Amino acid sequence: MPSTSTKAPLTPHLARLEAESIGIIREVAAAFRKPVMLYSIGKDSGVMLHLALKAFAPGKPPFPLMHVDTLWKFREMIAFRDMMAKQVGMELLVHTNPDGVARGIGPIASGSALHTQVMKTDALKQALDKFGFDAAFGGARRDEEKSRAKERIFSFRGPGHSWDPRAQRPELWSLFNTRIRDGESIRVFPLSNWTEYDVWDYVLAEDIPVVPLYFAKQRPVVKRSGTWIMVDDDRLPLNAGETPEMRMVRFRTLGCYPLSGAVESEAATLPDIIAEMRAARTSERQGRLIDTDEDASMEKKKREGYF
Amino acid sequence: MTHHRAPENRELLRFLTCGSVDDGKSTLIGRLLYDSQLIFEDTLAAITKDSRKHGTTGDDIDLALLVDGLEAERQQGITIDVAYRFFQTPKRAFIVADTPGHEQYTRNMATGASGASLAVILIDARKGVLTQTRRHSYICSLLGIRDIVVAVNKIDLVNFSEDTFDRIVGDYVTFASELGFRSVMPIPMSARYGDNVTSKSGNTPWYHGPTLVEHLEGVDVSQDLGAKPFRFPVQWVNRPNLDFRGFAGTIASGRIAAGDQVIVAASGKASRIARIVTADGDLPVAEAGQAVTLTLEDEVDVARGDIIVRPAERPAVADQFAGHLLWMDEEAMLPGRSYLMRIGNVWTPCSVTSIRHRVDVNTLEEHAARRLSLNEIGFCNFSAGQPIPIDPYAENRTTGAFILVDRFTNRTAGAGMVAFPLRRASNIHHEHFTVDKAARAALVGNKPMVLWFTGLSGSGKSTIANIVELALHRAGRQTYSLDGDNVRHGLCRDLGFTAEDRVENIRRVGEVAKLFVDAGMIVLCSFISPFRAERQMVRGLLAEGEFVEVFVDTPIEACIQRDPKGLYAKAQAGQIKNFTGIDSPYEAPEDPELLVRTPGRTPEDCAAEVLAQLRARGIGC
The missing domain is CATH 3.40.50.300 (P-loop containing nucleotide triphosphate hydrolases)
Structure with a gap:
């Protein structure tokens, strides 16, 4: 028997964002031969996955999830990933760049730039080629970073996953141009028009599970370049005289643990997090060490195939 | 201004800004972000550093640098693509489409306008209404924008003169009277110094209207889509098992309730709505903007691309129609050449059979034309590969809009807006003869x-x-x-x-x-x-x-x-x-x-x- 909705309605603002994203996700399922949803375990991925589940109810999304594992994610992220895949009942593909592993690439041994290139960017291209995906969902938002503000919702990638800002197609209305030739692909960003606020408001309204690392807790950390780095396992070499201390910290964005800075915080619940964010004076990307090299660095990474 | 709580339950406002190279458009958007305190300290530190490198404002922070994104345009000091910016006030959330003003980027302006419900048109107070002001206004009007803010910017550079402001507003209103706008709100402002952007300026005591932000917070741009005829373009047929066959899509206009009579527009097949399914349970009624899944009481043939409507409110179904076409490709549009058209969820071959006239976007004059080049707009007759349900764009922005795609490069080459169906399509039917090709060949x-x-x-x-x-x-x-x-x-x-x-x-x-x-x-x-x-x-x-x-x-x-x-x-x-x-x-x-x-x-x-x-x-x- 069909159930009748009893849930409190979303605000008009969130309802509109939700409907737009569901429309985008359905479009990909209808227009592409073999789509995949990139699942990076963070809050944005969580929202995107939730939207996909809603888009195809009472069925399941007609595509798998894929995680590009750099082998340096927080342990809690990996546990959460496996728990979520099981809970939603979707196929989860996990890919790690074997060449990178053979070469011993890592954020500490190789530096963040090389690690990101080999274990994220190259690994992603390998995985997309290996399975022959012609469309890949990503959870990026336009408000995250300046060069993202011009990204299309359906972003065209030429042969070899190349991204040319001048080859991007104009997007009018919701009439997405989904036509591609062999060897070309599309990256799709259903959360393009969401802000960090919207994501957290929606997580709260829809009761979406998120990795516990977003909530403040006593964690073992060391101070590096003005930010707190968590000692998640014994692969993080300590400098002379450096000892991990327990601090009440949380993460605004998640990635490879040696590259993800924590902030000191008391916010241990979703309403606390939202209140803290609304009072925040720094952007969420501040904790991400890969963006700060120079101002145009994200654009460069995208040209090279980074999500 | 505080932004430390979620906005009230007001509808999100999507608007675009248009202005010429030096009208101060990027500065205005930078000002909106800055004043709504959405500029974080790390971002501000980065642009303060950049202001010395690229900026044009001496030692002041160049707010335009907050919004000029891609490396290429940072170096050229111009904006070459549509960028989307986000800000919110305690009353409303906003998405701004920042579109370039140069003539050669008309397509970008149209792209921004296609998703917007209001436009802020910047006019340099020193220069008044210019050719590009007309161009921007016409494109906004063509793309169906009905509410306009005329931002008379750099008012500080004309000594906050009321006379200058009045003269510019008079010029604009005269010119815009034929463009069919519902509201035109003129505001004197200085984006650089913040006058009348978020707070009322002491320099313009003669101005008694709202600030830009006050106006944007309060303006009602609803198109009352729920009151229009019901249109449901089927996006995806959901068949998770043999017991369920639902039609997923987003309601383009109107509202529908379980039990309502419906028909499939192109085939005329009739049924009733059995259920309105969502992940959160069934709805008794749904309306424009909602993404839902409909099931029908009868086994009716429905596929992606079909449009479900009410029997008494059917759209025209035609394979020939007239409409405006804005050309966006480097390679010119030639009548007779076959393109792929996407209208709703249908892809079908389409060609322009004739260009009735080309519109000069600067003077609005109509000229004869044999082709449409990049950024040109024409009023054309179209012939599609199959009959399609269409509404005039002025009545429905979903069922009246289409794009043309180059069949070889797959580039999005044209943006079209349906004006009316052509009768010849509905009255000429193919005759079927008994002696056919196979018989003759045999x-x-x-x-x-x-x-x-x-x-x-x-x-x-x-x-x-x-x-x-x-x-x-x-x-x-x-x-x-x-x-x-x-x-x-x-x-x-x-x-x-x-x-x-x-x-x-x-x-x-x-x-x-x-x-x-x-x-x-x-x-x-x-x-x-x-x-x-x-x-x-x-x-x-x-x-x-x-x-x-x-x-x-x-x-x-x-x-x-x-x-x-x-x-x-x-x-x-x-x-x-x-x-x-x-x-x-x-x-x-x-x-x-x-x-x-x-x-x-x-x-x-x-x-x-x-x-x-x-x-x-x-x-x-």
Whole structure:
């Protein structure tokens, strides 16, 4: 028997964002031969996955999830990933760049730039080629970073996953141009028009599970370049005289643990997090060490195939 | 201003800003972000550093640097693409489409306008209403924007003069009266110093209206979509198991309740709404903007692309219609050329049958035109590959909007807005005769097809075709030849050699060849036919396997050397214009059925190769 909705309605603002994203996700399922949803375990991925589940109810999304594992994610992220895949009942593909592993690439041994290139960017291209995906969902938002503000919702990638800002197609209305030739692909960003606020408001309204690392807790950390780095396992070499201390910290964005800075915080619940964010004076990307090299660095990474 | 709590339950406002290079558009958006405290400390530190490197404001922070994103435009100091910015106040959340103002980027402005419900048009107080102000206003009007803010910027540079402001507003209102705007709100402001942007300026005591932000927070831009006729474009058929068959999509307009009578617009098949399914449970009623899944009470044939409507509020269903077309591709639009049209969730071939007029976006004058180049706008007649449900764009931005895509590059080449269906489409029906192509072909023992010889002038197309036809004739096959030079004496005597005329020439030949194939014959066509799009168009007119493309591949040097009609000599001397291979391009086939390389071979040898190909296709010869 069909159930009748009893849930409190979303605000008009969130309802509109939700409907737009569901429309985008359905479009990909209808227009592409073999789509995949990139699942990076963070809050944005969580929202995107939730939207996909809603888009195809009472069925399941007609595509798998894929995680590009750099082998340096927080342990809690990996546990959460496996728990979520099981809970939603979707196929989860996990890919790690074997060449990178053979070469011993890592954020500490190789530096963040090389690690990101080999274990994220190259690994992603390998995985997309290996399975022959012609469309890949990503959870990026336009408000995250300046060069993202011009990204299309359906972003065209030429042969070899190349991204040319001048080859991007104009997007009018919701009439997405989904036509591609062999060897070309599309990256799709259903959360393009969401802000960090919207994501957290929606997580709260829809009761979406998120990795516990977003909530403040006593964690073992060391101070590096003005930010707190968590000692998640014994692969993080300590400098002379450096000892991990327990601090009440949380993460605004998640990635490879040696590259993800924590902030000191008391916010241990979703309403606390939202209140803290609304009072925040720094952007969420501040904790991400890969963006700060120079101002145009994200654009460069995208040209090279980074999500 | 505080932003430390979520906005009230007001609808998100999407608006665009348009202005010319120096009107201060990026500065205004930077100001909105800055004043709504959405500029974080780390971002501000980055642009303070950059202001010294790229900025144009001396030691002040250049707010424009907050929004000019891509490296290329940072270096050039201009904005070359549409950027989307986000900010919110305690009352409302906003998405701003930041669009460039240069003439050559009309397409970007249209892109931004297509998703916006209000436009902020910047006017430099020192310069007043300019040509570009008219252009921006017209494009906004064309794309269906009904609410306008006229931001008279840099008011500080005219000493906050009320007279100047009044004069500019007067000019604007006079000019805009014919553009059909619902509201026009003029505001004097200085984006650089913040006057009347978020807070009321003490420098303009004569101005009693709202600040820009106050106006944006309060403006009602609702189009009352829920009150319009119900339109539900089916996006995806959801069949998770044998017991469920639902039609997923987003309601474009109107509202619907379980139990309501509906029909499928194109087929006229009727049923009732059984359920309105969502992941959160069934809804008793749903309206415009909601993404839902509908189930019907009857087993009705419904597919992606269909539109579900109410029986009493049907859209027109037509394969020919008139509308505006904004061209966005470097390669010009030529009437007769086949593009792919996306309208709603339907993809179908489409061509412009005629350009009624081109609109000069600066003067709004109408001119005759034979093509539309990048950033030009025309009012055209269209012919689509199948009947489609359409509404006028002015009534429905979802069922009245379409894009045209280049069939070879897949670039989004045009943006269209339906004006009205053309009656001829609904009144002319194909006659079905009892004696058909198969019957005619059987009588003469033929397998009808088109042999399409393409190649440069002087490549040997006609010579080879002539030998092939003779061999077929001797073998008792009914044939007919269509040759470039011959049809130009009759059927196509009114056409020249411009790109437009070459497209029309091949279109006519294609239609004639199709009739001969229908009569059961083997048709040999020898045409330079330089463009892939037109050869593809002829292929599309015929059934699978009936079009055999023969590329007579002779290098241009050899053609020039042969020059059987002395044409290359004339072309090189400048006496013939638009000559293929000299000053007009030849697009070689990428994957022809047969590639005949002529250098070092006799015509008989080449013809034998074609005949062998025909035998392989079951033609006795």
